[in-house]
Amino acid sequence: MSIDNKKVALVTGSTQGIGEGIVLELAKIGFSVVINGASTKYLSEDYKNRLRSIFKEELEDRYIYIQANVEKKEDREKIIDEIKKKFDRIDVLVNNAGVGPIKRGELLDMTEESYDRVMRTNLKGPFFLTQTIAKWMIELKKTLTDDYQPYIINISSINRYTPSLNRGEYCISKAGMTMMTKLFAVRLAEVGILVFEISPGIIDTPLTKPRHDIYDKLINEGVTPIKRWGKPIDIAKPVVAIVSGLIPFSTGSVLDIDGGFHLHRL
Template sequence: MNLKGKVAVITGAATTQGIGWATVRQFAAHGANIALLDLEANDPAEHASQISGEHRGYSCDVSQRDQCEGAITDIMRDFDQIDILVNNAGVVFGTRFTDITPDEYEAVIDVNLRGNFHMCQSVVPHMRTNGGGAIVCISSIAGQVGGGLFGSSHYAASKGGIFSFSKALARELAPDGIRVNAIAPGVIDNDFTKGRMTQDIKTDIATKVPMGRLGRPEEVAKCCLFLASDLSSYVTGAVLDVNGGLHIH
């Protein structure tokens, strides 16, 4: 699996225990040049400097259209091409439906769903010029089962929307040589679960997973690598379940 010469844009990439950072490491190990996007507070430039190779970090709040467009302009200036986009940035809240404020609802939708829209609209014209590309959108099992252990109703709605969005985009962009796929992780032992779940809760959840454990960020990252590479050259509009069989349990 060779990504040498490819430029990959990865959002939500600078949280060291997260799926984004694991994806950065996987892509870098396979030769990609990476543009790490994350909030300024997470210092994406510093994270980029920790990986050997031609990588750069850019501050970007994906809920803000102007920041997405600005980051992509800077990336094109620095790399002159974009071949891969991984929409990983996301937020999760466990607020009960009756307690969700309109502002909190919009905040979740803005990052998790509109962020995908903003990034794709900013990147797709450059992929078209380049003759194609691959887009991977990180959704969640929450979008399939309606939240529950996996976030509240606004989180489930945002992640469910990613499925339809990525399929519609796959249909529209296929003639341009741009593949679009989604990944639906289950409960991953990452920065989201740490601090939100006690070990007892994790152990209880693991009993419900056919494979008997929580997932690891690198296991999702490897699936991103597959969908971004030529190994999946005839795959578009797909949803890849990465949850240890939890979706069938």
């Protein structure tokens, strides 16, 4: 399946892990891609080479890297400004950037600083970025052709409904994201913007690397009916399905991409 090569997808938090996986799969189906991260000024050469193998000689025209912290209003404005300058349109927003607490710990000792940091990155930033981009998509709807079909996809977590006592602020942020999905889905349906949420399970990325042994053990013991780690491509494939128009009569839906973790068993 090939997408009109003028279509543009922004994936926040896409310098590694799930976000990178989504970027590469969207590039493969023809999207120009906006890559984002907060901590590094430039995209690594390795990453650029992965993009080059997809875009070939079109590389420089087909991607942009924007260093921006989604927590900050001025950085969110920078994202929009740079996309407008380079591509002048946006078709897909994937709210993927997310962090856990710097230090996991006892719920009763969670600090306000940690709570605020996680909520700013995982919920407040995505909410206000979505608000601004949705307004831009509404404008684009008026000027672009009838086949302009924008999508917004939120990457939440099994922690949206599963309490993990050592990272309560993360759980709260992801539960909030599920309501954010519903709110935007209802508001934007009338203007033809479809909103989805993907709820990943245990995925092999730099985020989960420090706890690899713990998760290996849990998976072996059957915490997920499908006994394997998820990979970034397991999340990227449903994103491709959504933006390819394969789920047209739905909005506000949550896809549990978690090896069956969400199933209650007796």
